[in-house]
Amino acid sequence: MSNNVEETLQGNLGCFAAADHRRPTLCVGARAVPAAACSGSVAAVPAAAKRHHLPSIVGQVDHRDQLAAVDLYKSYRKGPVEVPVLRGVTMEVRRGEFLAIVGQSGSGKSTLLHLLGTLDAPDQGEIHYAGRRIDNLPARGRDTLRNRQFGMIFQFYHLLPELSTLENVLAPLMIRHGVWSYLRRRREHRARAEELLETMGLSHRLKHKPRELSGGEMQRAAIARALVAQPDLLLADEPTGNLDQATGQEIIRILRTLNRQQNLTIVMVTHDRAIADQADRIVRLTEGRIES
Amino acid sequence: MYKLLLCWRYLRTRYIALASIISVTLGVATMIVVNSVMEGFTSEMQNRIHGIVSDLVFEARSLDGMPNFAWHAEQIRKVAGDDIEGMTATVVVPAMLNFQYNGNWITRQVQLIGIDEKTQSSVSDFSRYLQHPGNREVMSFELREDGYDTRDHQAGPDARERKQMAEAGWKRRRQSARLQAFQRDYFKSEKPAAPLPGESPSSPSPSDDPFAGRLPAGAQPEGNQFDPEKQQHTGVVPGIAMTSFRTPEGEDKFLAIPGDDVKLTFPTAGQPPKATSDDFTIVDFYESKMSEYDASFVFAPIRKLQELRGMIDPSTGIGLINAIQIKLKPGADGEAVRDKLRAAFAPELYGIYTWRDKQGALLAAVQMETAILNVLLFLIIAVAGFGILAIFYMIVVEKTRDIGILKSLGAPGRGVMGIFLAYGLSLGLVGSGVGMAIGLLFVRYINEIADGLAWITGRPVFDPSIYYFYKIPAVVVPQTLAWIVIGALSIAVAASILPARRAARLHPVEALRYE
Numbered sequence: 001m002s003n004n005v006e007e008t009l010q011g012n013l014g015c016f017a018a019a020d021h022r023r024p025t026l027c028v029g030a031r032a033v034p035a036a037a038c039s040g041s042v043a044a045v046p047a048a049a050k051r052h053h054l055p056s057i058v059g060q061v062d063h064r065d066q067l068a069a070v071d072l073y074k075s076y077r078k079g080p081v082e083v084p085v086l087r088g089v090t091m092e093v094r095r096g097e098f099l100a101i102v103g104q105s106g107s108g109k110s111t112l113l114h115l116l117g118t119l120d121a122p123d124q125g126e127i128h129y130a131g132r133r134i135d136n137l138p139a140r141g142r143d144t145l146r147n148r149q150f151g152m153i154f155q156f157y158h159l160l161p162e163l164s165t166l167e168n169v170l171a172p173l174m175i176r177h178g179v180w181s182y183l184r185r186r187r188e189h190r191a192r193a194e195e196l197l198e199t200m201g202l203s204h205r206l207k208h209k210p211r212e213l214s215g216g217e218m219q220r221a222a223i224a225r226a227l228v229a230q231p232d233l234l235l236a237d238e239p240t241g242n243l244d245q246a247t248g249q250e251i252i253r254i255l256r257t258l259n260r261q262q263n264l265t266i267v268m269v270t271h272d273r274a275i276a277d278q279a280d281r282i283v284r285l286t287e288g289r290i291e292s
Numbered sequence: 293m294y295k296l297l298l299c300w301r302y303l304r305t306r307y308i309a310l311a312s313i314i315s316v317t318l319g320v321a322t323m324i325v326v327n328s329v330m331e332g333f334t335s336e337m338q339n340r341i342h343g344i345v346s347d348l349v350f351e352a353r354s355l356d357g358m359p360n361f362a363w364h365a366e367q368i369r370k371v372a373g374d375d376i377e378g379m380t381a382t383v384v385v386p387a388m389l390n391f392q393y394n395g396n397w398i399t400r401q402v403q404l405i406g407i408d409e410k411t412q413s414s415v416s417d418f419s420r421y422l423q424h425p426g427n428r429e430v431m432s433f434e435l436r437e438d439g440y441d442t443r444d445h446q447a448g449p450d451a452r453e454r455k456q457m458a459e460a461g462w463k464r465r466r467q468s469a470r471l472q473a474f475q476r477d478y479f480k481s482e483k484p485a486a487p488l489p490g491e492s493p494s495s496p497s498p499s500d501d502p503f504a505g506r507l508p509a510g511a512q513p514e515g516n517q518f519d520p521e522k523q524q525h526t527g528v529v530p531g532i533a534m535t536s537f538r539t540p541e542g543e544d545k546f547l548a549i550p551g552d553d554v555k556l557t558f559p560t561a562g563q564p565p566k567a568t569s570d571d572f573t574i575v576d577f578y579e580s581k582m583s584e585y586d587a588s589f590v591f592a593p594i595r596k597l598q599e600l601r602g603m604i605d606p607s608t609g610i611g612l613i614n615a616i617q618i619k620l621k622p623g624a625d626g627e628a629v630r631d632k633l634r635a636a637f638a639p640e641l642y643g644i645y646t647w648r649d650k651q652g653a654l655l656a657a658v659q660m661e662t663a664i665l666n667v668l669l670f671l672i673i674a675v676a677g678f679g680i681l682a683i684f685y686m687i688v689v690e691k692t693r694d695i696g697i698l699k700s701l702g703a704p705g706r707g708v709m710g711i712f713l714a715y716g717l718s719l720g721l722v723g724s725g726v727g728m729a730i731g732l733l734f735v736r737y738i739n740e741i742a743d744g745l746a747w748i749t750g751r752p753v754f755d756p757s758i759y760y761f762y763k764i765p766a767v768v769v770p771q772t773l774a775w776i777v778i779g780a781l782s783i784a785v786a787a788s789i790l791p792a793r794r795a796a797r798l799h800p801v802e803a804l805r806y807e
Binding site for chain 1: 693696800
């Protein structure tokens with residue numbers, strides 16, 4: 001099963017990459033970090049990156065980075081007590097990179113991912129995306145960014161229970177387009193969503209509601225949803241956290257394939273070392289700081 | 293697009309929300325029914341009032357009246373001639389109507405109105421309410437041979453037959469005159485006042501005839517040339533309720549019918565007024581279905597009244613009149629013409645009113661009633677609004693995670709708000725749509741429903757002896773309908789604003805974490 005999915009992925013995602021006019025131009029020369037080289041020296045790369053960025057002043061970011069966090073602070077208020085979660089996190093994500101953020105629960109890795117995905121605003125620090133600061137964008141701009149540039153998948157899949165699998169996958173497109181422009185191009189959108197679901201091995205589940213799917217199927221549907229808007233960046237929050245090992249491996253394989261075939265930048269948060277090891281690079285987060 | 297889709301899905305999966313709008317449905321339905329029935333009553337009543345009162349009434353304040361109709365008519369035409377279609381003079385005087393039934397004199401307090409039968413119909417719908425088809429075409433104070441309606445021509449096929457009216461006319465008059473003559477002979481031959489054999493209940497009410505009562509009163513001496521079998525007194529047209537009553541079953545019982553004689557007593561003009569009486573013959577009935585009018589107005593020829601009241605100037609032959617009824621051209625503004633006339637004539641001498649002014653209190657009372665009912669019923673819908681608010685709040689809480697998901701997919705706060713506003717609107721649409729359907733069906737079958745209720749409870753809901761309608765009148769005004777629906781919709785939307793705003797302001801991260 002998992003192999004099948006991977007094979008169809010390799011076949012079909014290649015088509016998307018070719019059909020997509022945006023991505024090839026972005027990706028030319030962006031494949032700076034060869035996957036094989038990276039996975040061999042997981043620890044060395046962050047260290048090098050860190051060194052490279054240490055002298056950089058806040059606000060000046062290397063434009064080769066697709067996403068960068070500079071000196072992020074974030075704390076949550078629990079009643080009268082202020083609980084610091086992030087205490088000066090600086091990190092960057094290269095174009096086409098498969099990055100894993102690992103850390104114990106409570107280390108702030110999910111919060112970091114939310115900040116990177118503009119779902120939350122940092123108390124202090126900056127986030128840059130493709131050379132532009134995004135954490136201070138107006139709500140409208142952040143919504144557009146999440147809708148068009150970022151794809152997100154979550155531990156609990158977060159599919160809308162009222163909608164069928166197909167409608168869930170179409171949701172980002174419905175959000176992007178108004179009623180008329182959506183209806184005018186609905187065949188096109190639908191074809192794309194169906195194709196994506198087929199590559200995820202879910203073509204027999206189009207009309208099913210999420211509660212009728214298994215965990216792995218839901219996560220694959222969520223991946224299809226994240227990809228339907230052709231994002232530049234995929235943010236994955238514990239994508240395997242709720243799945244058994246085999247299914248989790250399958251999800252990771254899909255992500256891995258997406259990363260290779262489409263040169264899709266992926267940032268994945270996990271607490272599972274075995275999962276994290278399959279990424280190009282690992283960033284370790286301890287008590288709100290990047291462990292060097 | 294996602295807004296519509298989700299709104300549609302919520303609508304189809306959340307039946308509790310549909311339950312919350314049942315009160316909207318009921319409120320809308322009730323408002324439609326109440327407004328339609330009130331509107332029906334009002335318009336029926338206005339028609340009836342307008343049937344007897346012309347567009348404008350120009351009254352002398354004195355009971356003695358004003359002289360010279362022709363001169364006044366000319367003056368009125370000078371002031372507002374462009375708007376005036378027709379005018380007629382009337383004499384209005386309080387009077388007592390006496391008639392005899394089964395040996396008893398029955399007295400009614402009435403408003404005696406002297407009219408010119410030739411021009412009266414030109415200023416109001418007066419003749420339309422008469423019971424003889426011939427009189428409806430050309431009004432006359434002559435008694436007709438027969439052919440009076442035995443069925444209410446205004447009510448349609450549901451009205452009960454008025455069997456007594458079949459005898460009305462000269463037929464009746466000859467019959468009672470003969471009977472009376474027989475009685476007179478009987479009294480002559482047998483002096484002792486034995487119980488009359490003809491007075492048995494089975495006989496066609498011989499003592500209906502007031503002439504029987506006139507003998508002991510001695511008002512008419514033996515040698516009178518008047519032959520009741522061939523002659524009539526001056527004709528009068530009383531309101532139909534004057535000499536009849538309606539049983540709870542809706543049947544009309546007549547105590548006197550056209551062909552019978554009545555006595556009218558009224559004051560003369562001049563100081564001090566003296567009571568004067570004369571005999572009249574009923575020649576027709578007037579039925580406006582406005583019980584107030586039908587039970588108090590008696591119409592007589594104006595010339596006769598002027599003579600009897602001493603209102604005619606012996607030298608010129610010109611009579612005094614009490615009021616001028618004015619009909620306006622279609623489209624003329626009654627109030628404007630009234631104000632023009634009021635400015636032109638001394639208010640101490642003349643009262644000038646529109647037909648609405650004449651019944652202003654009644655119409656205003658009905659309007660007030662409608663307004664208060666509307667306010668109360670709208671409050672019911674407003675209460676429903678709070679139900680929607682509460683349920684929506686619950687739905688927003690239940691959907692917190694979904695809201696987070698939508699936001700993480702890039703849906704703006706306004707979009708999320710839009711989902712719930714559209715949801716509120718569609719609930720309002722469903723609620724008021726169903727309410728409108730129920731209300732309209734209710735109005736359509738209101739009489740059948742009233743009958744059904746009467747059958748179940750054993751007492752009539754709509755008693756035709758109280759109201760002068762056979763059926764409940766109901767008029768649906770599309771404008772009112774639109775206002776009701778718009779009102780219900782805006783309450784539904786207003787109730788969803790608060791929860792929708794809460795949804796829009798939910799923090800995406802907290803919403804996603806929500807379990």
